[in-house]
Amino acid sequence: MLPNYKTSVKKVDNEDKMSGLAIFTGDIQMDGALFALPVRSTISYGKIKEIHVPTLPEGYYFISAKDIVKENVCNIIVSDWPVFADKETHYKGETMGLIIGPDKDVCIDLVNKTYADYEEYEPVYEMKNSYVHKEFKKGDPSLFNGAAKVYSEEFETGYQEQIYLETQAMLMYLDGDKITVKASMQCPFYIHKAICRTLGCKEDKVRVIQPAVGGAFGGKEHYPSLMAAQLATAIVKIKKPLFMCFDRHEDITFTTKRHPSKTNISAYLDKNNEIIGLKIHVGIDGGAYIGCSMVVLSRALIACTNTYTFANLEVSGDAYCTNKVPSAAYRGFGSPQSIFAIEMFMKHLAGFLRVDALEFRNKYLVKTGDITCTSGVFRDPIILKPLMDKAMEMSDYKRKREEYSKPGSLRGIGISTFLHGCGFTGSGESTIINAQLKIKKDKNGIVTFYTSQVDFGQGNRTTLKRIVVDTLGIPEDHVIYDAPDTDKTLSTGPTAASRTIIIVGGLCAKAAQHLKEIWVDGEEQEIVEPYVGPSYIKWDEDTMQGDAYPGYAWGVNIVEVEVDPVTYELSILGTWSTYDVGHAIDERILVGQADGGLAQALGWAYLENEVAENGVFKQTKMSDYVIPTSLDMPHMETAFIDNPFPYGAFGAKGAGELTFVGGAPALADALEQAIGKKVNKIPATPEFIMELMNDED
Amino acid sequence: MKINFKLNGSNVTVDVVPSKRLLDVLREDLHLTGTKEGCGEGECGACTVLVDNRPINSCIAPIANIANKEVITIEGFRETKAYRVIADAFADMGGSQCGFCTPGMILATYAVLRDNPHPTEEEARIALSGNLCRCTGYQAIVNAVLKASEKGIKL
Ligand code: FES
Ligand code: FES
Numbered sequence A: 001m002l003p004n005y006k007t008s009v010k011k012v013d014n015e016d017k018m019s020g021l022a023i024f025t026g027d028i029q030m031d032g033a034l035f036a037l038p039v040r041s042t043i044s045y046g047k048i049k050e051i052h053v054p055t056l057p058e059g060y061y062f063i064s065a066k067d068i069v070k071e072n073v074c075n076i077i078v079s080d081w082p083v084f085a086d087k088e089t090h091y092k093g094e095t096m097g098l099i100i101g102p103d104k105d106v107c108i109d110l111v112n113k114t115y116a117d118y119e120e121y122e123p124v125y126e127m128k129n130s131y132v133h134k135e136f137k138k139g140d141p142s143l144f145n146g147a148a149k150v151y152s153e154e155f156e157t158g159y160q161e162q163i164y165l166e167t168q169a170m171l172m173y174l175d176g177d178k179i180t181v182k183a184s185m186q187c188p189f190y191i192h193k194a195i196c197r198t199l200g201c202k203e204d205k206v207r208v209i210q211p212a213v214g215g216a217f218g219g220k221e222h223y224p225s226l227m228a229a230q231l232a233t234a235i236v237k238i239k240k241p242l243f244m245c246f247d248r249h250e251d252i253t254f255t256t257k258r259h260p261s262k263t264n265i266s267a268y269l270d271k272n273n274e275i276i277g278l279k280i281h282v283g284i285d286g287g288a289y290i291g292c293s294m295v296v297l298s299r300a301l302i303a304c305t306n307t308y309t310f311a312n313l314e315v316s317g318d319a320y321c322t323n324k325v326p327s328a329a330y331r332g333f334g335s336p337q338s339i340f341a342i343e344m345f346m347k348h349l350a351g352f353l354r355v356d357a358l359e360f361r362n363k364y365l366v367k368t369g370d371i372t373c374t375s376g377v378f379r380d381p382i383i384l385k386p387l388m389d390k391a392m393e394m395s396d397y398k399r400k401r402e403e404y405s406k407p408g409s410l411r412g413i414g415i416s417t418f419l420h421g422c423g424f425t426g427s428g429e430s431t432i433i434n435a436q437l438k439i440k441k442d443k444n445g446i447v448t449f450y451t452s453q454v455d456f457g458q459g460n461r462t463t464l465k466r467i468v469v470d471t472l473g474i475p476e477d478h479v480i481y482d483a484p485d486t487d488k489t490l491s492t493g494p495t496a497a498s499r500t501i502i503i504v505g506g507l508c509a510k511a512a513q514h515l516k517e518i519w520v521d522g523e524e525q526e527i528v529e530p531y532v533g534p535s536y537i538k539w540d541e542d543t544m545q546g547d548a549y550p551g552y553a554w555g556v557n558i559v560e561v562e563v564d565p566v567t568y569e570l571s572i573l574g575t576w577s578t579y580d581v582g583h584a585i586d587e588r589i590l591v592g593q594a595d596g597g598l599a600q601a602l603g604w605a606y607l608e609n610e611v612a613e614n615g616v617f618k619q620t621k622m623s624d625y626v627i628p629t630s631l632d633m634p635h636m637e638t639a640f641i642d643n644p645f646p647y648g649a650f651g652a653k654g655a656g657e658l659t660f661v662g663g664a665p666a667l668a669d670a671l672e673q674a675i676g677k678k679v680n681k682i683p684a685t686p687e688f689i690m691e692l693m694n695d696e697d
Numbered sequence B: 001m002k003i004n005f006k007l008n009g010s011n012v013t014v015d016v017v018p019s020k021r022l023l024d025v026l027r028e029d030l031h032l033t034g035t036k037e038g039c040g041e042g043e044c045g046a047c048t049v050l051v052d053n054r055p056i057n058s059c060i061a062p063i064a065n066i067a068n069k070e071v072i073t074i075e076g077f078r079e080t081k082a083y084r085v086i087a088d089a090f091a092d093m094g095g096s097q098c099g100f101c102t103p104g105m106i107l108a109t110y111a112v113l114r115d116n117p118h119p120t121e122e123e124a125r126i127a128l129s130g131n132l133c134r135c136t137g138y139q140a141i142v143n144a145v146l147k148a149s150e151k152g153i154k155l
Helices: A014-019 A104-113 A141-146 A188-199 A223-238 A248-254 A293-302 A335-352 A357-363 A384-395 A397-404 A428-433 A460-472 A500-518 A587-607 A663-675 A686-694 B022-029 B081-093 B102-115 B121-127 B139-151
Strands: A034-040 A046-052 A061-064 A095-101 A115-120 A130-138 A149-157 A169-175 A178-183 A206-209 A242-245 A261-269 A275-287 A312-321 A411-422 A436-441 A447-450 A525-530 A551-563 A570-580 A636-640 B002-007 B010-015 B048-051 B054-057 B070-072
Touching (some): A046 A095, A095 A223, A275 A335, A335 A663, A384 A570, A384 A636, A447 A500, A587 A663, A587 B139, A663 A686, B048 B102
Parallel strands (some): A570 A636, B002 B070
Antiparallel strands (some): B048 B054, B048 B070
């Protein structure tokens, strides 16, 4: 019998955050810190012939590729992004160097006076040059040749800006000869590695400490590594504290975003209109450097059949190199793009076949024991039907769907079902990440444990601590759990991929259990607990075959909308969501993830418009890149259905990204009902809705 | 230029250029870092402070316009009874995630409830729409406003 973890506990960081006492990177006051400002390239693609730096006043510096200590590469999954653009620049705004000095205004002036001579090459902005290709099959796609009918469509999704409320910021200083970093970040050990790699220095010469972080969503997974490598290059020369903080304009214009996508799907149907199989191609715009795009592409492809099972599949995808700011991690990591496509496709296919969309989709819904698109197995109990029933009941879906089907209602209600694989792809947790957790107790029975998980709002500092407190059965104030510090913490992996609770939470529970078993009063004891994954997970990244994830979380979103016939503006009237995140730990925290993830997804679906023209984003400020306000968001209702997962902490699975993936297709489904037109593209801005409504076919 | 104003109950004088943003005076000159910068252009409300008891975006307020006025920041407000009621409501309802918008939200909530002690959900949404949050989706924050309104804030 599992304990009742639904109940919520007081968040450990509540008081600091509400009272303004929490110290974010930009709040740290360090005497003598110099400002570091990027000098950026001004062309999209070309050779950098020479950089002209004005005469620098005393105490000011220019740091560039010439100062690189060992390697001019930023350590990301594929390390093709240089620390400083050297011989060439591959996107407009790439950092060629840093101007560093004590007075920010003087630095700004010097940056403005620094320029380069280029030899321009022809830039590419469209998705046509693939730098990562992946493909896999399921069943026997040659059967497609015998199809009676083929139905094809194309889907598009746009960029999305992070708009974590705290912009990118980093402070670096020397503590003796140790480079010490405090930054707005997600993954302290990524930063640590990036510094060691570019400097070629020993691991114990670098220390990364996490202050309070004002939101991240994936946008602080890799970009801070680049900032760190740049500052590290500077600090070995200058030996003074350095501070780099982007204003919002800089953050929007030059940091990583969600990959735009283009997905093509064809269904091969037999003469009874049964689906023989699907051919799917997902293309994502990776920008100038690959970075993590190959993994984003993997996830997009693995998610491309969403909650449906098809016997035969031919799946392929490409990440394209364009001369724009690199795209990178963002909540959902590729899956929201392909799930939007397949959800809309299934619905449109039902329309083409003149059958009820929901019944049609239900026919192909995944069941326990089904083979996944990568020929793994859905092992755990799947409760999609109860999730759907519950969401429909909460929203009065059937009545509203019927009522809004009258032509000209301008209202609609839409539904999506979706899944999210938790943790790193395949056996990555046990082969690449190798999380290790250190837990120790002192003579007085005070227990301290360390993880490298960053709490940037998800509440994991509260939840991970609670897991340890409850497992040990000791009072809360006998357990100390601070923010990560690479000098004290072993790596339990990055804060990404919805792995914190399912993987690290499970590890915390196990380590605490072991400590409890060997507990001797009055003695100092320490345990290092390694992560051991479920042995059945076998995955081949090259062929994309096997079990892609240790477990899946599931959800249903229902969204109700109304369209203004004069302004073509869409308003959201309500959302109702149900989730299977295993056994829910702390429902208040989970509802926060659910509402926040859905709001961000809805923003992406209809409000947040980010368009690049000639390699430059037209939106550069929060006044022209609009995110949802409290008025744009409706009342949201959320419920969880219990379905304990044997490998998570107390049955918990991941929740952080799941809540993002279903919003767009549910909203688009509702919009289709409201206006009686097909929606194959998001964001559904008023201009786009007007176009659709005025379109005669 | 020397500028006097009242800050969290005490008189202060700063000697800065008159165009300096109130936000920067608070954070850089007076070392009060509870007030945050999210956008720097009056869009997000992370920099909300009370000036003569009205919420304003301190990132677009030149310090010259603050002369002889009364400014309350989160550092001052957190000492009040109203803060306790609002902060407890935020804790109960899960109104703070990353916390970057939170000091501004709390001051905005105070302003909402002072003008309209018993708002409907819709009224609360309208009143808070100048304060952006990227984490919560707002439901928890709106719930916190309603909860604080039930308890009532003592003015
Ligand atoms: S920082 Fe002032 S409104 Fe955003
Ligand atoms: S709690 Fe993160 S922006 Fe509001």
